[in-house]
Amino acid sequence: xxxxxxxxxxxxxxxxxxxxxxxxxxxxxxxxxxxxxxxxxxxxxxxxxxxxxxxxxxxxxxxxxxxxxxxxxxxxxxxxxxxxxxxxxxxxxxxxxxxxxxxxxxxxxxxxxxxxxxxxxxxxxxxxxxxxxxxxxxxxxxxxxxxxxxxxxxxxxxxxxxxxxxxxxxxxxxxxxxxxxxxxxxxxxxxxxxxxxxxxxxxxxxxxxxxxxxxxxxxxxxxxxxxxxxxxxxxxxxxxxxxxxxxxxxxxxxxxxxxxxxxxxxxxxxxxxxxxxxxxxxxxxxxxxxxxxxxxxxxxxxxxxxxxxxxxxxx
Amino acid sequence: xxxxxxxxxxxxxxxxxxxxxxxxxxxxxxxxxxxxxxxxxxxxxxxxxxxxxxxxxxxxxxxxxxxxxxxxxxxxxxxxxxxxxxxxxxxxxxxxxxxxxxxxxxxxxxxxxxxxxxxxxxxxxxxxxxxxxxxxxxxxxxxxxxxxxxxxxxxxxxxxxxxxxxxxxxxxxxxxxxxxxxxxxxxxxxxxxxxxxxxxxxxxxxxxxxxxxxxxxxxxxxxxxxxxxxxxxxxxxxxxxxxxxxxxxxxxxxxxxxxxxxxxxxxxxxxxxxxxxxxxxxxxxxxxxxxxxxxxxxxxxxxxxxxxxxxxxxxxxxxxxxxxxxxxxxxxxxxxxxxxxxxxxxxxxxxxxxxxxxxxxxxxxxxxxxxxxxxxxxxxx
Numbered sequence: 064x065x066x067x068x069x070x071x072x073x074x075x076x077x078x079x080x081x082x083x084x085x086x087x088x089x090x091x092x093x094x095x096x097x098x099x100x101x102x103x104x105x106x107x108x109x110x111x112x113x114x115x116x117x118x119x120x121x122x123x124x125x126x127x128x129x130x131x132x133x134x135x136x137x138x139x140x141x142x143x144x145x146x147x148x149x150x151x152x153x154x155x156x157x158x159x160x161x162x163x164x165x166x167x168x169x170x171x172x173x174x175x176x177x178x179x180x181x182x183x184x185x186x187x188x189x190x191x192x193x194x195x196x197x198x199x200x201x202x203x204x205x206x207x208x209x210x211x212x213x214x215x216x217x218x219x220x221x222x223x224x225x226x227x228x229x230x231x232x233x234x235x236x237x238x239x240x241x242x243x244x245x246x247x248x249x250x251x252x253x254x255x256x257x258x259x260x261x262x263x264x265x266x267x268x269x270x271x272x273x274x275x276x277x278x279x280x281x282x283x284x285x286x287x288x289x290x291x292x293x294x295x296x297x298x299x300x301x302x303x304x305x306x307x308x309x310x311x312x313x314x315x316x317x318x319x320x321x322x323x324x325x326x327x328x329x330x331x332x333x334x335x336x337x338x339x340x341x342x343x344x345x346x347x348x349x350x351x352x353x354x355x356x357x358x359x360x361x362x363x364x365x366x367x368x369x370x371x372x373x374x375x376x377x378x
Numbered sequence: 379x380x381x382x383x384x385x386x387x388x389x390x391x392x393x394x395x396x397x398x399x400x401x402x403x404x405x406x407x408x409x410x411x412x413x414x415x416x417x418x419x420x421x422x423x424x425x426x427x428x429x430x431x432x433x434x435x436x437x438x439x440x441x442x443x444x445x446x447x448x449x450x451x452x453x454x455x456x457x458x459x460x461x462x463x464x465x466x467x468x469x470x471x472x473x474x475x476x477x478x479x480x481x482x483x484x485x486x487x488x489x490x491x492x493x494x495x496x497x498x499x500x501x502x503x504x505x506x507x508x509x510x511x512x513x514x515x516x517x518x519x520x521x522x523x524x525x526x527x528x529x530x531x532x533x534x535x536x537x538x539x540x541x542x543x544x545x546x547x548x549x550x551x552x553x554x555x556x557x558x559x560x561x562x563x564x565x566x567x568x569x570x571x572x573x574x575x576x577x578x579x580x581x582x583x584x585x586x587x588x589x590x591x592x593x594x595x596x597x598x599x600x601x602x603x604x605x606x607x608x609x610x611x612x613x614x615x616x617x618x619x620x621x622x623x624x625x626x627x628x629x630x631x632x633x634x635x636x637x638x639x640x641x642x643x644x645x646x647x648x649x650x651x652x653x654x655x656x657x658x659x660x661x662x663x664x665x666x667x668x669x670x671x672x673x674x675x676x677x678x679x680x681x682x683x684x685x686x687x688x689x690x691x692x693x694x695x696x697x698x699x700x701x702x703x704x705x706x707x708x709x710x711x712x713x714x715x716x717x718x719x720x721x722x723x724x725x726x727x728x729x730x731x732x733x734x735x736x737x738x739x740x741x742x743x744x745x746x747x748x749x750x751x752x753x754x755x756x757x758x759x
Contacts (some may be wrong), residue, residue, distance in 0.1 A: 072561055078759075104637035112491070116758060119601060120757070121597065121600060121601065121757055121758050122757055122758055122759050123757055123759055141603050144601055144603045145603045149598075149599055149601045151594065151597045151601075153594045153597075154594075155593075155594045155596075155597045156593045156595065156598055157396065157400065158593065158595075159400050159403050159404065160396065160399060160400065160403075164396075164399060168392055168396050169602065171388060171389070171391075171392035171395075172388075172389045172392045172393070172602045172603060172604050173602060173603060174385050174389070174603070200403075213598075216598075242454055278670075283651055341553070
């Protein structure tokens, strides 16, 4: 059993607003083990950023427990800050310092010795693909390069764990892929533990453990494979000629477990594909609805997440 | 223990270096910070005049004789009144003031000479009350001239009647200490130096802390091992340097360009200024804990500047102020430093005469720093 790096138990964070108080994080228990890439997945406003900030001691905890590397978030914030890397959701490095100045600044405040700086900074620049841009002011970098610089700065003190809050927000698809490849290399080469928040379901597939957050609660946590298996039945995809009527009709059918819309397509979870596929086609044809390209597809994170959220709100 | 101190110093110097780099990178802002006090000094020096003299004056002389001529020329010689418009009636004088062509009027009623002989002569001086400075100086000038003139007449009359009085019974002589020529600039300059220092110290500090919150960069700073005190003091150091540079340039300009005499010990002044700057920085930090945005910080510092101009004795004397208003003035460090600056620059006195204000500044600086450190937001909420 690998060592636990991050641990929360019944974590609660309450925000007071004029309308009353809101539990942004409502009793979350999670565990991140060493060497793992843990993805906290959920829509905007689910509480991902809040939970990250509470674990790091940036926000005050309302209830429960949270530790990182065995240090309590509230009681030993500086022990945590010396050992953890963090990228805030918005770009929060000094905009008017150059790439190199930023790296030097964060190296110094973390007390990285001079000879280590001389070795690590070129390494990190190379690793992040920023070697050619050392004298550019950080505020002028592209979205993707900003995130890579933030990653480089968060790694300067060789932390045991990095916490990344939506690191690919506002980043183009190519840079997103590059960023995730960097994270993959870190995990393989340095055994770095990565905790990442993201609203993108495809990024969840790159994690080896996933927590699904919805309205301040952790509604599921497991490996991506197991999460996808939590969805009952098998998935059929097709494009009906009338989507609203088809949805109504199919939902009422026997053996249909769940129906989701996906653009102009319907995703239908059924208990038995060979049996239900002809039944659906026949029923819809009888109602004068044509369905195009009906086929069985693999359940992706996205369908699994929607399914879990729907069963959660039905409860 | 030594290691902990070394780490602390390393983080602190990293913050100082970051702040200096950012300061030097913003060339336009830097130019503004360095030239703004000079521009203010020159504007004040050339524009501000606290006493009004050479008031343009209209005259309605209804008694054209030697006595009235002598009185008018006495007014003119005083230097406070420039007789530039001669009219016939009082109404015309008032109209000239209404129209803004003159700021004062003199009306000499008919039979001026005979009434002087009788001892009940009257001359009317009209002043434009919409300008309080000209009323103040015009009033005292007119009274003084009239008294001197009538005293002369009394002496002359006594001499004519054969009495043996050749001099007036009381001769008052007034000696103005410290600023004998009553040069406005010598009065304004120490206060102005102090005022500009306060603006710089408070504003720079409040802005530089609030900016980190507004831009969100505070989040990435808080997540490093930097302690709040290291961050805050590190941010203050470049501001102290800027404020000292401003202090040097405006004092030198005041002394060498405008010829304001510097009577006291320059080193004592420099140390006192440093103490004052620190209390200004403390005030700036307090503002930064209240203000959420740079805009709010700007508004708070503007309000502080207005209060400073009114309540600290910079221009208006604090003596006649009601106690409550005086108490508000006591909350502004400028109140103490203006007395210190005038004491050192204009009077040339040493610390033995200033210690109560020095202690007040020490307490002020200490209190604001502690308060700012306690209220500094160590977390994001």
